[in-house]
Amino acid sequence: MAKSPDQTIYVLNGPNLNLLGTREPETYGHATLADVEKLCADTAAQFGLRADCRQSNREGELVDFIHEAHARKAAGIIINAGGYSHTSIALHDALKAVAIPTVEVHISNIHARESFRHHSFTAKAAIAVLCGFGIDGYRLAINGLAAKIGVKAVGAGSKA
Ligand code: CA2
Numbered sequence: 523m524a525k526s527p528d529q530t531i532y533v534l535n536g537p538n539l540n541l542l543g544t545r546e547p548e549t550y551g552h553a554t555l556a557d558v559e560k561l562c563a564d565t566a567a568q569f570g571l572r573a574d575c576r577q578s579n580r581e582g583e584l585v586d587f588i589h590e591a592h593a594r595k596a597a598g599i600i601i602n603a604g605g606y607s608h609t610s611i612a613l614h615d616a617l618k619a620v621a622i623p624t625v626e627v628h629i630s631n632i633h634a635r636e637s638f639r640h641h642s643f644t645a646k647a648a649i650a651v652l653c654g655f656g657i658d659g660y661r662l663a664i665n666g667l668a669a670k671i672g673v674k675a676v677g678a679g680s681k682a
Contacts, residue, residue, distance in 0.1 A: 531573055
């Protein structure tokens, strides 16, 4: 049973992630954003959770989504803020302000790339960070978030 009154997790993807599957497959793979969102919906459903998936190329809109998650008493947030991870104090502040358990995901291993990707402002506001697992990172992040917030897989844990 989720501790939050709401059984929704927000899955937030930032700038350029709408291009997934169309360019740079050597870095980001062949899956599309629609594939990522289906993976998140299917994984969340295994925990009796609903994934509300949003993508925006605008920093302020991502801040608004975080505020909306708070207003709707979302159980958690999965965020890949894309390039804004490395620049956005506003997104860091929004995540800190709402205090919703948040897991940060990066498709690529940001630490094996350019040095400007090594620091993440949003990671400081997250309970955990995953990078380098490709889009499977979203599935792993939802599993980890569910464990952190005390939500068990549907049908699990009912045996004596
Ligand atoms: O590895 C990740 O998930 C990133 O968050 C992706 C961001 C990048 O700025 C971060 O450093 C790491 C960029 C997303 C761009 O996505 C594209 C996907 C396909 C083609 C072009 C860009």
